[in-house]
Amino acid sequence: MNDKVLMRGTHIIGETAVRSGCRFYAGYPITPQNELTEYMAGAIAKLKDGTFIQAESEIAAVNMVIGASMAGARAMTSSSSPGISLKQEGISFLAAQELPAVIVNSMRGGPGLGNIAPTQGDYFQATRGGGHGDYRCIVLAPAYSQELADITRRAFEYADRFTTPVMILIDGMMGQMMEPVVFPEPIDPRELPPKSWVLDGAKGRPSRIIKSLILDVVKEEEHNWKLYRKYENIKKEIQEAETYLTEDAKLVVIAYGTAARIAKGAIKRVRDIGLKVGLLRPLSLWPFPRRILDDTSRFVKEFLVYEMNTGQMVEDVELALKRSSEIHFYGRPGGIVSTPDEIAKVITSLYYRRHLEED
């Protein structure tokens, strides 16, 4: 079954989740991600050892995931922006209780109810924790259908390995789009390494507690530092980005997800007319791939950040590059998907301010 198949993005995530040993999914209908919920309903119905629940609310769904994760299962929920806001309480608990889980956010226009068009308005919410408290969430941003599969597999691995929630950040376009994909081999969840903290009844061992309430301030401080050390470790381990035509570039565009595909199309166009422009595409948004930015900034001194919002990731770029480079921003919020031509024009006008074609 390892042939190339043409499949919708949401279905690719669902199929890969099941193949990655995910045996619990709870969700609530919201556009644009309903096809993932529907796919999980069908896929889990075919399993003997899985549970699908259409929950009464986004909040209930994420809390069911907390329970399933406590019980040791690989568990997932998904939603779109307004629903992810509701899930933040649960995500904060997952982080505090150090429970693995995968959360998919198919971003839509906002704030408020907004619209269902593709945007990147939830970058801050995703990468800054989102819920209350001093925590981080691993955030992965695929741009291609094959990456949806590869990243979903990795998301479950990271979640288990670091016992922490992992968010997959997509938008309605990626969720709806079909592209050929080759799926990873299925994993039998019974063959995954046992988890030492699972709540499955204290048979032949001392009883266990999974909790986040730590009234003793000294212990709570230590818990926060423990999480901090874990996050520092994650920062060392996970820094993912693709670089494209950066070797000789005089200007590098930084974009992720759908925006990166548009940017790549624009770069192809301006390369055709001789402009030395490249792309840096973060795949991990938290941790932000600062090392790769650092490396690139050694020979590139001008960057254009393009996002489908009014400027969020650009702050991480500014932090990463400090004052060593010139950083421009171009963004379209509200569900507008720029055309490669539009971005090519932005690139060209920036480029000619500084460089001549023959440079």
Added chain:
Amino acid sequence: MTAQLVFKRPRYLKKTVFHYCPGCGHSIIHRLVAEVIEELGIGEITIGVPPAGCAVLAYDYFDVDMGEAPHGRGPAVATGIKRMLPDRIVFSYQGDGDIAAIGTAETIHAANRGENITVIFVNNSCYGMTGGQMAPTTVVGQESTTTPGGRDIKRDGAPIDLSEMLALARGSVYIERTSVNSIKNIVKTKKALTKAFKIQMSGLGFSLVEILSPCPTNWKLSPLDSCKWIDETITQTFPLKVIKDETIKTEL
């Protein structure tokens, strides 16, 4: 004359001192739950879900696996655990604010889905841990820090009959309201808890025991007067009775 052991710490209570106020019903209810778990022989397969509220520290007292839920989400967390481990016994332990206000949706839908879990609903008609504010179950006329002059239906709305509402849910099997304000009622409560857990062990579905519990600190009454006040006042709004029992035809 040989000494006979008539009273001991139940196996599934840890050797810890409760933090509860003098006269608080939680201590009694914890003990009853631990006794029932021991008597049914399910201590090694039980997972408890404590709430936010006075009983938030229940995981420090019960010597079974315990997984904390966010405020009001106990039935959802318990659902996740139980669905993944259907042969384990899962209970959530919740206060009135937790179950009947912020967690209403999770409770009603867990009951309606017929989740095979047991819910212990401790009703002390106030938000105890946060200092005695009005709860959804605060009775009409009852003083609280947010109902000066007593709960007024016009201003504050009426107390909510959550257990009666849950009885309407198609998936609920057994719902009983008891109290721990007298020895007789304590014995009844233990029977109800036993029945609720047995229902889960038989895989019949959602069981819930609502327990009227004294809160002398916030009621500003002595422990004894608190017990009396339950009889005289609270049971007028929340009568002690079996609210739903679908097991009558079933041999437990």
Added chain:
Amino acid sequence: MKKTVFAGFGGQGVLMMGYLFAVAAMKDGKEVTYLPSYGAEMRGGTANCTVVVSDEEIFSPVASSPDYTVIMNKPSLIKYENLIKAGGTIFFNSSLIDYHLIRDDVVLEKIPANEIARQLGSERTVNMIMLGAFVAKTGLTSLESIMNSLQETVKGKKTAVMKLNRKGLDMGAGFVLKELRNEND
């Protein structure tokens, strides 16, 4: 890289046309993306999908100015007349749409798909006729590949239905090829 938009009312098989084409191109070894319109738009109103076929990596799955459009209703025809590339081809179902283009820099391919379908005895083959015409004219894939992708998509369909679909494809293809021969004569 060629971008095609299939558009019409929901229920006209517009998404199916695009999907069969995308799968066929994938089986041919091409890079491909398929992007349907989604959400509120999908329920009722018009439906459309964009298929990009390329020998190289595809960047944007969106077609701001498609090379080809296959059009099943009038609102879509008006919309895509404005968007299509100069020199592009509009395939439209002339049995359903009576319309004269304003632009003179695009090619118009009128397919009387419902009339052809009636000859076949099944109005349900309209989208296959349109697809057959599109494939024959553009050569972006083959009728064989479309049949293969159809076989895979509707597993377990009766052979009679498959035969009918095949006939639809052939008739659509035959229509534009005959036109082509007439032009050459």
